[in-house]
Amino acid sequence: MARTEQQSNDRFAGRWFWRFASPAQFYPVAGMIEKICWGLALVLAAVGLYIGFFRAPTDATQGEVYRVIYIHVPAAWMAMIVYLAMAFWCAIGLAFGTRLSFMMSHALAPTGAIMAAVALWTGALWGRPTWGTYWVWDARLTSTLILLFLYIGYIALAAAFDDKKKGDRASALIALVGAVNVPIIYFSVQWWNTLHQGASVRPGSSSMATVMLTAMMIMTFAFWAYCVAVAMNRVRTQIIERERGAQWLGSGKGIKP
């Protein structure tokens, strides 16, 4: 028998954070997070792009073309991080059967796919003038393309089921199985010889000039904030769509945009 919102809130009353596993409780919180993150994303992107394009020096080897790094690297990092976040919510959803966790993973998937596509696209545009080719089948590039396919597969499979709960569970398996690809992407440039260069930034060290690194990290935080903002926006839509008819939503008229 389905529990009412009140009952499940009572059950979790002892642990405050569980309350936010309830869509009704999380809906306004998500709206708040979305607003803050939009603000952060816009400010950080403006600062990051300004430093990256106007303050950071030209690169000794590559000239100006290296500046695509300020989009390429944050997008590639977010593509991997968002996938891990998606897989995490899927695992939680499978284990605990919480409704909100599947909504979170569905909210994250399109953003992750866009990040992977942006990373591949900017990478191709960067590769042509530096390496001499748009695309090669080396381990780093191929595993990133697989990441994009995993995102698309996840979204497609979830949408293929009329029964949303079945779709949740089936697509969660793709998310979990595909998670092994993320460390492969990350370590590919260490494990195998590739055309793609090694990591410039590792925990505790970097091989970039300080101004360049600063701009890239600010852009990374901007991308991070953007991903959270759009995911929160999408999760709110998911909540309204899936909780249709729930008591707290009512006719939906009381929902603030």
Next chain:
Amino acid sequence: MTLKQKRLVLIVGAVLLLSAATALVLFALRDNLAFFYTPTQVKANEAPQGRTFRVGGLVEAGSVKRTGLDVSFRVTDTSQIVPVTYTGILPDLFKEGKGVVAQGTLGTDGVFRAKEVLAKHDENYMPPEAQSAIDKAKQAQERSYKTLK
């Protein structure tokens, strides 16, 4: 154990098993996933014979000779050397002492005939002034080594 805990253990176990399986597959594939062969591997006959493959390393300093569009240079991994010939336009970042990946076939004469040459750049990003300071420091170091000899 509750049902939820059981499910959690099952999921974690499945992910661990899957990771182990992937690790084994990748370990078995480790040579095939390499984008290029190093000159050492080529000399040890580890590269495919009579078939197209890629050789990668550094363009040996002072080895580049151009006549029109014909280029010859040597690829080194600092222990072995493979001579390469190529006809065509080289990427902008192709430079002596820098990374290169050439695709083609190895002749019986030991010369690698490249159909495609790609530049491989490193992960260092710095302003030109920093680069020239490093170059100068290197030259000074080499000079002092020579005096010591």
